[in-house]
Amino acid sequence: TLDVKFKIIGQDEWVESDQTAYGSPGVAAVSPVNAEAVDAEANESDNRANQNGRNNGAASADAVAAQRRRKRDELLNPTLRAVGICGSGIIEAIAELFLAGVIAPNGRFVEIAHPRLRLGLGDGGGKAEFVLAWPHETNTGDAITVHSDDIRAIQLGKAALYAGAKLLMNRLGLASVDSIMLAGGFGSYIDPIHAMILGLIPDCDLAHVQAVGNAAGDGARMILLDKQKRAEASWAARWVTYVETAVEPSFQHEFVGAINIPHATDAFPHLAAMLSAAQAQWPPDRMLAMDAMRSGGSRRASRSERTARRERRTARRDA
Numbered sequence: 001t002l003d004v005k006f007k008i009i010g011q012d013e014w015v016e017s018d019q020t021a022y023g024s025p026g027v028a029a030v031s032p033v034n035a036e037a038v039d040a041e042a043n044e045s046d047n048r049a050n051q052n053g054r055n056n057g058a059a060s061a062d063a064v065a066a067q068r069r070r071k072r073d074e075l076l077n078p079t080l081r082a083v084g085i086c087g088s089g090i091i092e093a094i095a096e097l098f099l100a101g102v103i104a105p106n107g108r109f110v111e112i113a114h115p116r117l118r119l120g121l122g123d124g125g126g127k128a129e130f131v132l133a134w135p136h137e138t139n140t141g142d143a144i145t146v147h148s149d150d151i152r153a154i155q156l157g158k159a160a161l162y163a164g165a166k167l168l169m170n171r172l173g174l175a176s177v178d179s180i181m182l183a184g185g186f187g188s189y190i191d192p193i194h195a196m197i198l199g200l201i202p203d204c205d206l207a208h209v210q211a212v213g214n215a216a217g218d219g220a221r222m223i224l225l226d227k228q229k230r231a232e233a234s235w236a237a238r239w240v241t242y243v244e245t246a247v248e249p250s251f252q253h254e255f256v257g258a259i260n261i262p263h264a265t266d267a268f269p270h271l272a273a274m275l276s277a278a279q280a281q282w283p284p285d286r287m288l289a290m291d292a293m294r295s296g297g298s299r300r301a302s303r304s305e306r307t308a309r310r311e312r313r314t315a316r317r318d319a
Contacts, residue, residue, distance in 0.1 A: 101279065110286065111293075132146060181211075197261070199266075
């Protein structure tokens with residue numbers, strides 16, 4: 001089975017999706033409230049405790065502090081519900097769905113019976129989506145899903161990046177790379193494993209894939225503060241070669257091959273063991289469905305085929 005789990009900000013434990021209770025066991029989930037309101041209520045509680053202490057001579061400072069902490073923990077129990085998927089999140093979600101056998105290498109959803117998988121959406125039944133969070137689990141009241149259009153958009157983006165990297169490798173006569181550095185703020189949040197599973201980056205030893213953060217900003221500071229670094233940057237700029245991918249004859253070929261997950265033809269030996277282990281955990285029906293899609297290739301089903309599939313699903317559901 002495929003379970004969806006997520007972490008609540010500020011907590012270490014994983015929460016399974018579709019649970020009726022959130023947060024710690026026995027603690028009712030509440031919406032986040034304004035910190036000033038919490039402090040005001042806590043102060044009022046303190047005043048009442050202090051007044052009782054003066055009247056009864058029994059309230060100690062420790063008891064007041066403990067009561068304040070309990071009240072604040074109760075009101076600020078941060079059951080923060082999701083409102084959407086960020087860029088790095090959609091990369092991880094699609095990669096995990098691929099590992100679970102829910103998405104085929106061509107990017108299409110595998111036709112399996114799963115409560116979170118909705119098939120036959122849109123005109124002609126050609127759309128599908130996978131539910132990550134149900135409406136009652138989100139802050140907006142709408143389900144958060146990975147749609148087939150989302151997958152296609154990621155495929156196009158990652159194919160362009162991979163094809164660009166392959167063009168540079170081919171120009172230098174390289175069959176593989178020893179290390180990869182992910183620059184930029186977005187690169188800092190991308191998980192290297194998921195990026196490689198999607199085919200966003202070429203195959204490489206995962207131990208040698210690292211994020212370097214805001215490389216452009218760091219470089220600017222270095223040349224402003226170090227004359228030697230400024231001279232090195234000036235020297236390096238003279239040797240930079242601009243590669244225009246749009247006019248490269250081989251770009252389209254590389255791009256088409258990189259559409260598949262992780263790639264149509266290029267091998268990823270550093271992922272072989274991980275992909276084999278994931279595939280070994282697939283249930284038999286998922287394995288059969290995946291084999292059927294692979295044998296059928298990446299050909300898009302005709303309207304009549306999609307209609308027939310939709311009728312079969314309806315018949316099974318009614319039965």
